Amino acid sequence: MSMIKSSAWSDTLLDASTVDTAIVFDFGRVVFDWQPEALLSRVLPRRAATPETAAHWVEQIFQSYQGDWGDFDSGQVEVPALIERIARRTGLDEAEVMAVVDAAPASLTPLSGTVALMKRLKDAGRSLYFLSNMPLPFAEHLERAHPFMDWFDGGVFSSRVKVNKPAAAIFDHALKQFGLPAEQVLFIDDHGPNIEAAKALGWQAVQFVGDAELERELIERGLIV
Structure with a gap:
């Protein structure tokens, strides 16, 4: 689906200095819940039978979103090659790895508090965008599954531009795609290095x-009332 839409600006009582501020959301653990330990406990119950073993296999499979999974996020590797690489590296059966990859997109469930704040921002006339490290099959699932994706005026998935946060190139690409200057953007992300990269x-x-903390921040900035 097309992610670029025109924004319907409305008259509000917000401070004039913030009228043009656009809000850019990260997705994982900001808009969508992501609990990989729970995912593995459900999909690989024999392997991830305890919190300790679940944490072990999270690190082995996802590699802190570097390595094989980082290549998946950046669109450098497709699912069949990813399965083979992770299985060979970890000793898991390919069927086990495939089960994790298949189950992961649906485990990204909306965080109702953030979605409610997004609705308030949209109702206040704010332009909403996203900037997310996300494998292509997961991105396509989110676009299909969640009607609120239509609230976004645009967005960048790492797998579509072949580079991950916190690399400067993905932030530069996002600004060009959105047609915005850096100072006009408020970026919201849960990962400290991404925040520092954006500020730099x-x-x-x-x-x-x-x-709750985000709501206070948005009110203090005059972006919602």
Whole structure:
């Protein structure tokens, strides 16, 4: 589906200095819940039978979203090659790895508090965008599954531009695609290095720790009332 839409700006009582501020959301653990330990406990119950073994296999499979999984996020490797690489590296059966990859997109469930804040921002006339490290099959699933994806005026998935956060190139690409100057953007992400990378490039940025804290921040900035 097309992710680029025109924004319907509305008259509000918000401070004039913030009228043009656009909000850019990360997805994992900000808009969508992501609990890989719970995923592995459900899909690989024999392997991930305890919190300790679940944490072990999370590190082995996802590699802190570097390595094989980082290549998947950046669109450098497709599912069949990813399965083969992870199985060979970890000793898991290919069927086990495939089960994890197949189950992962649906395990990205909306965080209701953040979605409610997004609705308030949209109702206040704010332009919403996203910038997310996300494998292509997962991105396509999210676009199909969630009607609120239509609220976004645009977005960048790492797998479609072949580079991951926190590389400067993906932030530069996002600004060009959105047609925005860095100072006009407020970026919300849960991962500290991504926040620091954005700030170094002149973006406004807030580290996400929860929807209540984000609500306070947005009110203080005059972005919602």
